Amino acid sequence: MIPTLINTFSNCSLIFMKTTSKFSKCIRVRYQHSLYDMAIIGGGIVGLAAARELILRHPTLSFVLLEKEKELALHQSGHNSGVIHSGIYYTPGSLKAKLCVRGATLTYEYCEKNGIPYKRCGKLIVAVEREEIPRLKALYERGQSNNVRDLCIIDAKGIREREPYCRGLMAIDSPYTGIVDWHLVSLTYGRDFQAAGGTVITEFEAAAISSVPESPAGDTSGIKFPISVKSLKGDEVQCRYVLTCGGLYSDRLSEISGCSPEPRIVPFRGDYLVLKPEKHYLVRGNIYPVPDPRFPFLGVHFTPRMDGSVWLGPNALLAFKREGYRPFDFDLWDSIDALSYRYSHLCYLDILTHTVKTRIASIIHFGNMLVIQSTRISK
Numbered sequence: 001m002i003p004t005l006i007n008t009f010s011n012c013s014l015i016f017m018k019t020t021s022k023f024s025k026c027i028r029v030r031y032q033h034s035l036y037d038m039a040i041i042g043g044g045i046v047g048l049a050a051a052r053e054l055i056l057r058h059p060t061l062s063f064v065l066l067e068k069e070k071e072l073a074l075h076q077s078g079h080n081s082g083v084i085h086s087g088i089y090y091t092p093g094s095l096k097a098k099l100c101v102r103g104a105t106l107t108y109e110y111c112e113k114n115g116i117p118y119k120r121c122g123k124l125i126v127a128v129e130r131e132e133i134p135r136l137k138a139l140y141e142r143g144q145s146n147n148v149r150d151l152c153i154i155d156a157k158g159i160r161e162r163e164p165y166c167r168g169l170m171a172i173d174s175p176y177t178g179i180v181d182w183h184l185v186s187l188t189y190g191r192d193f194q195a196a197g198g199t200v201i202t203e204f205e206a207a208a209i210s211s212v213p214e215s216p217a218g219d220t221s222g223i224k225f226p227i228s229v230k231s232l233k234g235d236e237v238q239c240r241y242v243l244t245c246g247g248l249y250s251d252r253l254s255e256i257s258g259c260s261p262e263p264r265i266v267p268f269r270g271d272y273l274v275l276k277p278e279k280h281y282l283v284r285g286n287i288y289p290v291p292d293p294r295f296p297f298l299g300v301h302f303t304p305r306m307d308g309s310v311w312l313g314p315n316a317l318l319a320f321k322r323e324g325y326r327p328f329d330f331d332l333w334d335s336i337d338a339l340s341y342r343y344s345h346l347c348y349l350d351i352l353t354h355t356v357k358t359r360i361a362s363i364i365h366f367g368n369m370l371v372i373q374s375t376r377i378s379k
């Protein structure tokens with residue numbers, strides 16, 4: 001394990017790379033003050049993908065990615081269902097629809113090129129009640145308008161052929177949907193960013209963003225790099241542009257960068273159940289219910305994972321900490337923020353109704369839930 005010094009285009013910051021496995025970690029050993037063309041705040045998949053793309057498009061500029069944790073992608077990007085969505089759900093013509101459809105293809109290409117394992121195991125969206133069929137058909141039309149690949153409608157017999165232990169009246173079959181470890185994808189983006197000359201600074205929690213004060217005589221850095229990003233510990237980065245990609249703290253970063261804190265983040269935690277290993281044969285690909293258009297969720301679903309396990313979830317439970325993964329995690333500031341948000345009571349009511357409904361629905365529709373261990377997956 002030989003430490004290597006990397007040049008950070010800075011006046012006095014030293015970053016050492018320590019090779020631990022296929023992926024390298026950045027360890028900050030001494031840090032005071034640095035100058036960059038652009039600072040990206042947040043080392044989740046959004047920040048890492050943006051940083052990677054920016055440095056590849058503008059190789060002559062200097063970039064730094066600032067992450068508050070010791071490691072990259074520890075939050076949403078490392079805690080999700082691991083599905084490569086094919087783009088069925090979004091409003092045709094919307095940016096989300098275009099990005100999702102194109103993103104799926106780019107994801108498969110990127111995984112192939114970088115040796116990241118994935119499975120194109122497909123997905124069924126299953127209608128189990130007659131009243132769901134018009135919504136299922138409308139969803140299918142949406143998927144067609146979005147140019148989702150290989151989409152088709154199948155009947156009860158088709159469902160049994162695709163998923164022998166699943167029962168339903170009609171389903172959308174999306175063979176282009178897949179699964180991947182998004183945490184690994186995020187780390188690989190980070191590796192590309194660093195290989196292209198980008199700097200990653202971990203344990204830098206951006207706490208203040210401001211214009212730099214007047215520079216001392218002869219120092220022009222304040223003119224060239226007019227933005228100052230300060231960490232909680234008092235470290236500082238100066239730059240020309242800032243891009244914030246703070247995930248569950250995006251509203252607070254928006255606020256400290258002089259923009260609106262709204263919409264606010266109201267935290268809900270999603271728990272998953274895991275199928276007993278001896279019952280894995282029950283589920284081949286992703287199995288989703290027909291989503292209820294009143295809620296911003298795709299519904300509780302079965303998802304095979306890259307490690308061979310099968311998860312059922314997520315539910316949505318009110319959380320008292322934004323990045324809290326255990327039932328009793330609590331943060332006073334996060335709780336006050338959520339409870340005082342003027343729209344939060346609507347969220348709670350909606351989600352409570354949804355959770356109760358989907359839990360009941362899961363038990364009725366997926367009788368096999370009875371064979372699921374009541375283990376919570378809370379990494």
Ligand SMILES: Cc1cc2nc3c(=O)[nH]c(=O)nc-3n(C[C@H](O)[C@H](O)[C@H](O)COP(=O)(O)OP(=O)(O)OC[C@H]3O[C@@H](n4cnc5c(N)ncnc54)[C@H](O)[C@@H]3O)c2cc1C
Pocket residue numbers: 041042043044045046047066067068069072073074075076077078079080081082083084085204205206207245246247248249250253270314
């Ligand atoms: C339960 C669940 C299941 C999901 N399933 C899927 C799925 O199957 N497929 C799919 O495509 N998507 C899925 N998603 C969505 C997907 O995970 C997220 O959209 C994505 O990970 C968001 O990435 P992000 O970079 O915006 O946020 P994050 O991954 O949360 O990253 C934000 C980063 O910013 C850092 N940060 C925050 N504040 C600061 C600060 N002040 N200074 C420095 N750093 C800071 C955080 O530490 C964090 O590392 C799911 C999401 C959830 C919650």
